[in-house]
Amino acid sequence: MATTILNGRELAQTLLKEQTEKVAELVRKKGRPPGLAVVLVGEDPASRTYVGSKRDSCRKAGIYAPDINLPVDTPQSVIEEKIDQLNRDPRVDGILVQLPLPKQIVKDEILYRIDPGKDVDGFHPVNVGRLVIGMKTLAPCTPTGIITLLDRYGLSIAGKHAVVVGRSLIVGKPMALLLLARDATVTICHSRTHDLQGETRRADILVAAIGRAHAITKDHVKPGVVVIDVGMNRNAEGKLVGDVDFQGVFPLSSAITPVPGGVGPMTIATLLENTIRAFCLHEGLPHP
Ligand code: NDP
Numbered sequence: 691m692a693t694t695i696l697n698g699r700e701l702a703q704t705l706l707k708e709q710t711e712k713v714a715e716l717v718r719k720k721g722r723p724p725g726l727a728v729v730l731v732g733e734d735p736a737s738r739t740y741v742g743s744k745r746d747s748c749r750k751a752g753i754y755a756p757d758i759n760l761p762v763d764t765p766q767s768v769i770e771e772k773i774d775q776l777n778r779d780p781r782v783d784g785i786l787v788q789l790p791l792p793k794q795i796v797k798d799e800i801l802y803r804i805d806p807g808k809d810v811d812g813f814h815p816v817n818v819g820r821l822v823i824g825m826k827t828l829a830p831c832t833p834t835g836i837i838t839l840l841d842r843y844g845l846s847i848a849g850k851h852a853v854v855v856g857r858s859l860i861v862g863k864p865m866a867l868l869l870l871a872r873d874a875t876v877t878i879c880h881s882r883t884h885d886l887q888g889e890t891r892r893a894d895i896l897v898a899a900i901g902r903a904h905a906i907t908k909d910h911v912k913p914g915v916v917v918i919d920v921g922m923n924r925n926a927e928g929k930l931v932g933d934v935d936f937q938g939v940f941p942l943s944s945a946i947t948p949v950p951g952g953v954g955p956m957t958i959a960t961l962l963e964n965t966i967r968a969f970c971l972h973e974g975l976p977h978p
Contacts, residue, residue, distance in 0.1 A: 691913065694945040696839055702955035705838075706751060709962050713752040716969060724969035725754035726784040726810065726961070727776045731769060731795070732762035737788045744786070747958050753965055754781055762792050769800055777805040783972055784810035784965040807971055810964040813859065821867050826977075828964050833865035835956030836897065836918050837872065838963075845895075845916055845945060848873035853890050855879045855906070855933075856899030861920055865897055886910070898933035908938040917946040920953050 717723050726748050730741045748755035758776075760769065769787075776785050785808045791797050801809075806816035812830040820827035840847060852874040856862035866876045879889050890896055890910040898906045899920035911917065921933030932949030940946055947953055970977035 691941070691944060693940055693943055694843065696843055696918075696945055696947045696952055698835075698839055698947060698953055698956040699951040701839060701842055702959040705959040705963070706747065709751045709959075709966060712966055716966070716973075716975075717752065719975070720969075720973050722781065723752050723754050724784070724965050725756075725779075725782040726786065726965040727756055727758055727779075727782045729758045729760070729769075729772065729776075729785065729787045731760045731764055731788070732792050734790070737790070741788050744958055744961060747962060748965070751962055753962060756782075763794075764792075766795055766799070769795065770803055773800060773803045777803075777808060782808065783968040784808055784961075786811050786961065808968060810961060810968055812864065812964070818859070818864075821864060821871075824871055828968060829868060830860055830864040831960040831964060832861050832899075832920060832953060832957045833868050834964070835960035836865065836920075836953060837868050838960065839918070839947070839953070839956050840895070840916070843945065847895065849875070850894040851875045851877070851892055852895040852897065853877045853879060853893035854897045854899065855883075855886070855890065856897075856901075856920070858899065861899040862897075865899065869895070869897075900933045902933060903931045904933070904935040906934040906939065908935070908942055911939055911942050913942050914944045915942065917943045918953065919947050919949050921949065922954065 713723055728741050728744050745755045776782050785804045787800055801813050806814045809817050809828055812828045817827045821829050852869040854862050854866045857878050857880045866878050870876045877889055879886055887910050891912050893915055895916045897918045903923040903925055917939055919932035919934040923931050925931045930950050967977045
């Protein structure tokens, strides 16, 4: 069976070109670019890298992306004041607080303080609620990026049996809701699922968001499956590996994402998309 590699890195480049053109058009129309404030608290090396990539991609597309870096011992009240200020700032359409936050910070109080109209991560209860109801909303970037990846590769979703392994608020749950909104029949699995293999072997579309290297093997899939590997794990040699045993699963799948270069780049591309969407919302322009 010929297997398509779902190349998220390449698609993200295409999207960046499209977004750059879109941003230029918006500047012509409204006299300002969309703005995204990525807030970094502390010096965590992985977070610094992620934040750097997010800001770089924004700037490449022409999006206003100020550096907001706060020291690791910043008190809760100071971060909250910063969020309030960004909520009021007319140059800022999107606010993202990089996780994890230092241990003295109550994360949810920070995330829920962000204006839902600027919540480009889609974590605010208002946006989660809109997603559940089936309204247009700012939905979390990783699962939204996966839907874009499937669409751009022409892989149909409606009527397919999608199995999502993982039920986090960042990936698993919104993924299941987005697939459901596209008329898939959805099963959600988690650490207490009795017969994981039995469930995953029924999948036409299998999304692995577990956080355990190579948890999904050839014994978990049926021939022809479309496999989306969200996992980002470090193996013993420090190499980035997915939740799926790519070598074993590849020959059985009709399409599969690599790690790295699959879902990861689509997450950042979708962050830019959500920022543009938030801008259109604020400026009263039609938005997808
Ligand atoms: P969480 O740890 O929040 O969730 C993991 C989920 O997997 C939980 O629902 C858990 O079940 C389930 N799980 C754990 N072990 C098993 C098992 N043995 N069998 C079945 N289910 C299991 O992780 P995230 O959702 O935040 O992230 C998942 C992975 O995706 C990580 O590797 C993360 O790094 C990566 N990631 C990648 C992104 C990207 O852009 N590529 C973005 C975000 C995350 P339970 O609820 O019962 O505990």
